[in-house]
Amino acid sequence: MAGTLKKLAGQTAVYGLSSIAGRMLNYLLVPFYTSIFSPASYGIVTEIYAYVAFLNVLYTFGLETAYFRFATKEKELEPKYYQSAFSSVFWVSVALSGSLVLLATPIVNWLEYPGKESYIYLMAATMAVDAIVAIPFAKLRLANKAIQFAGIKLGNIVLNILLNLFFLGICKDFSEQKEVANPVFQWLGGLYNPQIGVGYVFLSNLIANAIMIPLLRKEFKGIAWFTFDKAVAKPMLMYGYPILLMGLSGMVNEMLGRAMLKKYLPENFYPGLSNEAALGVYGAVYKLSVFMQLTIQAFRYAAEPFFFSQAQEKDATKGFALVMKWFVIWCCVLYVGISLNLSWFAPIFLRKEIYLTGLVAVPILLLANLFLGMYYNFSIWFKIADKTYYGTYLSFGGAVITIVGNILLIPVFGYLGSAISTLICYGLMAGLCYYFGQKHYPIPYPMQSIAGNLLVATLLVSLTFLDSYLLNYISPLALHALHFGLMLLWILWLSISEFATLRLVFNKFKLLKK
Numbered sequence: 341m342a343g344t345l346k347k348l349a350g351q352t353a354v355y356g357l358s359s360i361a362g363r364m365l366n367y368l369l370v371p372f373y374t375s376i377f378s379p380a381s382y383g384i385v386t387e388i389y390a391y392v393a394f395l396n397v398l399y400t401f402g403l404e405t406a407y408f409r410f411a412t413k414e415k416e417l418e419p420k421y422y423q424s425a426f427s428s429v430f431w432v433s434v435a436l437s438g439s440l441v442l443l444a445t446p447i448v449n450w451l452e453y454p455g456k457e458s459y460i461y462l463m464a465a466t467m468a469v470d471a472i473v474a475i476p477f478a479k480l481r482l483a484n485k486a487i488q489f490a491g492i493k494l495g496n497i498v499l500n501i502l503l504n505l506f507f508l509g510i511c512k513d514f515s516e517q518k519e520v521a522n523p524v525f526q527w528l529g530g531l532y533n534p535q536i537g538v539g540y541v542f543l544s545n546l547i548a549n550a551i552m553i554p555l556l557r558k559e560f561k562g563i564a565w566f567t568f569d570k571a572v573a574k575p576m577l578m579y580g581y582p583i584l585l586m587g588l589s590g591m592v593n594e595m596l597g598r599a600m601l602k603k604y605l606p607e608n609f610y611p612g613l614s615n616e617a618a619l620g621v622y623g624a625v626y627k628l629s630v631f632m633q634l635t636i637q638a639f640r641y642a643a644e645p646f647f648f649s650q651a652q653e654k655d656a657t658k659g660f661a662l663v664m665k666w667f668v669i670w671c672c673v674l675y676v677g678i679s680l681n682l683s684w685f686a687p688i689f690l691r692k693e694i695y696l697t698g699l700v701a702v703p704i705l706l707l708a709n710l711f712l713g714m715y716y717n718f719s720i721w722f723k724i725a726d727k728t729y730y731g732t733y734l735s736f737g738g739a740v741i742t743i744v745g746n747i748l749l750i751p752v753f754g755y756l757g758s759a760i761s762t763l764i765c766y767g768l769m770a771g772l773c774y775y776f777g778q779k780h781y782p783i784p785y786p787m788q789s790i791a792g793n794l795l796v797a798t799l800l801v802s803l804t805f806l807d808s809y810l811l812n813y814i815s816p817l818a819l820h821a822l823h824f825g826l827m828l829l830w831i832l833w834l835s836i837s838e839f840a841t842l843r844l845v846f847n848k849f850k851l852l853k854k
Contacts, residue, residue: 375691379620386623397587399471402580462542476559503544589735622755721781
């Protein structure tokens with residue numbers, strides 16, 4: 341058992357670090373994009389990637405997880421499961437991408453980007469490649485090749501960044517220089533076409549993704565591309581169907597608000613900004629909530645082994661409750677810290693002043709993601725109790741709230757309405773997950789302490805935006821430092837007595853690993 345837990349922890353660290361490092365590297369493109377693209381152009385990138393995130397779920401329709409599940413359960417049939425899963429995903433990807441290519445003109449007209457069919461062609465190809473390599477990546481996980489998995493993923497991200505810098509930085513700069521004597525520089529400048537513009541973002545993504553295919557060549561060997569075993573594929577499809585539904589609902593919650601913004605925002609809602617530009621501003625400031633998202637992702641990688649290893653212990657639920665308390669405390673500190681420092685922090689990433697007009701949405705998005713992290717904590721009950729269908733119900737409920745909320749609030753509050761819808765969605769999902777969890781798998785969460793921390797953090801952030809009249813007597817830096825200090829004093833006063841208890845819980849987990 342000790343060896344298994346140690347191996348699991350090691351692989352979790354590799355997958356977790358690669359994922360977090362990958363997202364951080366990708367985030368480095370935000371200041372680059374916001375320095376070269378207008379909000380309207382960046383709005384195109386935001387909108388198309390919102391739809392791509394949604395469609396990516398359809399391309400694999402849960403078969404990645406289904407293959408992993410069945411191949412682990414019946415190891416002797418692994419080649420058949422791999423063959424059927426890969427063939428299914430491959431041909432569905434060909435059909436979906438082919439349909440997108442054929443319908444490219446109606447799609448760009450609906451998106452109000454007439455003449456930009458090339459965007460659809462590039463993203464259709466990119467999504468097909470993404471889906472085709474999904475099952476080989478699952479095979480790497482099954483074979484415990486975590487380092488190879490992480491290496492290819494990180495290589496893909498680094499290459500994507502370099503290609504963006506090449507096309508939109510080097511080539512664009514040389515194309516704008518009228519007198520370039522060096523033929524190499526002339527050739528580089530000729531690679532950039534102003535008519536393509538943001539299309540180079542999609543082109544870079546496609547090239548970087550396509551490189552993964554030769555890197556996974558060993559996993560492609562021996563595949564019979566036209567083979568489909570119905571007896572093997574049917575149970576995988578049945579298993580993957582709820583995962584597909586959960587994934588679609590999750591993408592609605594995460595992405596559809598941005599996709600709906602342009603459609604439901606009244607014209608001239610923001611003076612001097614088109615709807616595309618407003619979407620670009622919101623898409624850029626949304627990226628500033630990534631630090632809360634990274635914290636949640638890191639927590640999930642680290643905490644899930646702890647939760648499952650402790651599930652059968654006598655005082656397991658007390659440990660779960662304590663972990664939740666300290667998770668909320670840390671996220672509240674992050675929520676307050678980022679919100680109070682947006683004035684100097686945001687311009688580092690958002691390079692044009694117009695993007696800074698949307699900063700008021702950032703605290704709302706940070707709080708929304710904090711509730712999402714609480715939902716992931718609360719959701720441990722249905723994973724341990726084998727009632728995962730509750731996850732599907734809650735995800736669907738969240739999707740409905742997101743859609744209705746955006747339809748009602750965007751015309752009134754603009755992109756703030758979209759942020760508020762996200763907050764309501766994740767807040768209700770967390771609340772309902774806690775409610776049902778207490779009925780089926782009671783965990784003694786310290787809800788008074790949790791609610792107190794959330795209330796104090798939200799109050800301090802709100803006061804920062806409301807007490808601007810104090811700035812006549814005190815500098816913004818001093819005011820923000822005062823508020824942050826009050827947050828820390830509150831936490832110290834409320835929770836200092838439990839440090840020793842927290843240490844005992846994690847020491848116990850360390851002993852289990854040994």
